[in-house]
Amino acid sequence: MNDILGLVALACGIIVGLGAIGASIGIALMGGKFLEASARQPELMNELQTKMFILAGLIDAAFLIGVAIALLFAFANPFAATLLANLPK
Amino acid sequence: MAAEGSGPSSSEYITHHLQHLQKDFSFNSVKQKDIVDFSLFNFDSLVFSTLLGILAVFLLWRGARAATSGVPGRWQAAVEMLFELVDNQAKSVIRNEASRRFVGPLALVAFIWIFLMNFMDMVPVDFLPQIWHTAGPALGFSDYLRVVPTADLSTTLGMSTFVLLVCLYYNVKIKGLGGWGHELISAPFGSHPVLWPFNFLMQIIEFVAKTVSHGMRLFGNMFAGELVFMLIALMGGAWALSATGMSMAMGHVIAGSIWTLFHVLVIVLQAFIFMMLTLIYIGQAHDQH
Numbered sequence: 047m048n049d050i051l052g053l054v055a056l057a058c059g060i061i062v063g064l065g066a067i068g069a070s071i072g073i074a075l076m077g078g079k080f081l082e083a084s085a086r087q088p089e090l091m092n093e094l095q096t097k098m099f100i101l102a103g104l105i106d107a108a109f110l111i112g113v114a115i116a117l118l119f120a121f122a123n124p125f126a127a128t129l130l131a132n133l134p135k
Numbered sequence: 136m137a138a139e140g141s142g143p144s145s146s147e148y149i150t151h152h153l154q155h156l157q158k159d160f161s162f163n164s165v166k167q168k169d170i171v172d173f174s175l176f177n178f179d180s181l182v183f184s185t186l187l188g189i190l191a192v193f194l195l196w197r198g199a200r201a202a203t204s205g206v207p208g209r210w211q212a213a214v215e216m217l218f219e220l221v222d223n224q225a226k227s228v229i230r231n232e233a234s235r236r237f238v239g240p241l242a243l244v245a246f247i248w249i250f251l252m253n254f255m256d257m258v259p260v261d262f263l264p265q266i267w268h269t270a271g272p273a274l275g276f277s278d279y280l281r282v283v284p285t286a287d288l289s290t291t292l293g294m295s296t297f298v299l300l301v302c303l304y305y306n307v308k309i310k311g312l313g314g315w316g317h318e319l320i321s322a323p324f325g326s327h328p329v330l331w332p333f334n335f336l337m338q339i340i341e342f343v344a345k346t347v348s349h350g351m352r353l354f355g356n357m358f359a360g361e362l363v364f365m366l367i368a369l370m371g372g373a374w375a376l377s378a379t380g381m382s383m384a385m386g387h388v389i390a391g392s393i394w395t396l397f398h399v400l401v402i403v404l405q406a407f408i409f410m411m412l413t414l415i416y417i418g419q420a421h422d423q424h
Contacts, residue, residue, distance in 0.1 A: 100411055103404040104352070110401075111355030117362045121149040 054123060058116040069109035076101055145369050152264065152365050154279040155179055155287065156271075164277045177287055178276075184284035187251040191244065221246060224411060228418040234305060238417050241301070245294070246410040252285045253357060253402035257395065260364040286357040288350070295350035298413050299342065305420040314423075349412055356405045360398050367391045 080098045084091040118124070155177040159165045165175050198214035207215060225239040267280040284290045306315045319338050320331040367390045374383035 099404060100408055103401075103408045106401075107352040107356055107405075107408075110359040111351065114355055114359035114362055117359070117366065118153075121146055121362075121366070122153060 050129065054119055058120045061112045061116040065109040065112035069105055072105040073102060076105070145373075148369060148372070149362070149365055151279070152260075152281070153362075155281050156276060156279045177281075177289055179280050179282070180284040180287040180290050183255065183282060184248075184252055184290055187255070187284070188248050191247045191251055195243075195247070217247070218243060221410065225414055228414045229421060230418075231309070231421055234309075234417070234421065238301070238414065242410045242414050245413055246406050249285060249294075249353065249409050250403060250406040252283065252290075253406055255283045256286070256357065256360050256364065256398060256402060258282060260361070260368045281361075283357055283361050285353055286361045288354050291354040291357075292347070292350035294353075294409075295346045298349065298416060299346045302342075302416050302420040305417055309421050310423065345416060349409070349416070353405050353409050356401055360394075360401060363394055364391075364398075367394060 076098060080094055083094060154166070156179040157165050157167055157175050158178045159175045167175060195214060198210050201208065202211050221243045222239055225235055225242055229235050229238055263282045264280045267276075268278055271278050271280065281287065306318075310318060317326075320326075320335050322334055323337045324330045324334050367387060370383050370390065371387035374381070374387065
């Protein structure tokens with residue numbers, strides 16, 4: 047039982063951590079390119095900004111879904127009931 | 136955390152707050168057992184989303200009724216700006232004038248409706264459930280209430296499925312049944328008969344992936360937001376139950392403020408993204424290959 051709970055805790059950490067790495071790389075690449083592009087052509091800045099926010103939302107979504115799943119497992123593990131019911135007495 | 140044994144533990148609190156008020160079709164209170172269960176519906180999401188939809192339509196209707204061609208009032212100006220925003224996006228994605236007459240308003244309503252549903256996250260997380268805690272059982276309902284309709288997978292997948300149906304409709308309408316059928320079996324790789332099954336498989340995967348990710352994205356963001364608000368509320372709860380350590384109360388206020396500010400961005404952005412993707416998917420249905 048303790049082993050399983052420990053593994054779930056580790057899994058939650060990995061979900062959030064790897065998701066954060068991916069989302070950060072994505073946002074960083076896009077933000078950098080946005081700054082470069084708007085330094086080259088400042089008149090396109092407003093147009094690009096809307097698109098950047100859309101993409102930021104898309105990149106963020108995968109990470110936030112991961113966070114939600116990790117938090118769900120950390121606080122209200124849906125498998126715990128089955129696990130407790132099937133524990134050898 | 137439940138020092139006096141009176142309050143629920145943190146895990147019980149979260150589990151309780153993540154339970155929908157569920158009814159089956161003869162209006163008995165039930166609890167969902169399987170992940171997919173078509174014999175019940177989430178009554179709370181249904182009621183809140185309907186009310187917010189009516190509110191959205193009413194607000195727009197009032198703006199339209201009071202519209203003048205002279206100097207616009209503040210509300211009219213706001214609605215006009217919103218309308219122009221959506222209209223410009225629709226024009227850039229959908230070239231067909233006739234379908235824009237239907238899809239433009241659809242996108243506008245989707246944007247405002249989803250924004251209002253997401254906005255329920257900004258209502259203090261325990262405010263309505265606490266009222267329901269006394270009002271619900273008195274009216275004969277179970278003591279469960281989730282106030283954010285978009286944090287319910289049924290709502291978001293329902294909306295994305297509707298977008299899929301609109302896409303299928305426009306595929307047939309623009310290209311004709313034969314043209315669309317030809318595209319289904321020859322689109323990504325080419326029209327050689329050997330490639331037909333692979334093309335068809337790719338098309339089906341594309342439709343399914345689009346629809347599922349469309350709904351899951353909104354759901355995931357709102358669900359995460361709601362859950363974090365609950366966890367922040369737990370900090371205040373821990374302070375109230377144990378009556379020790381002001382740091383918990385301070386943490387509640389600080390973390391709550393920061394997450395609210397970030398979440399204001401997220402709810403607008405997700406509503407906007409849902410609208411944009413609706414337009415883009417329907418625009419793709421107009422493309423001829």
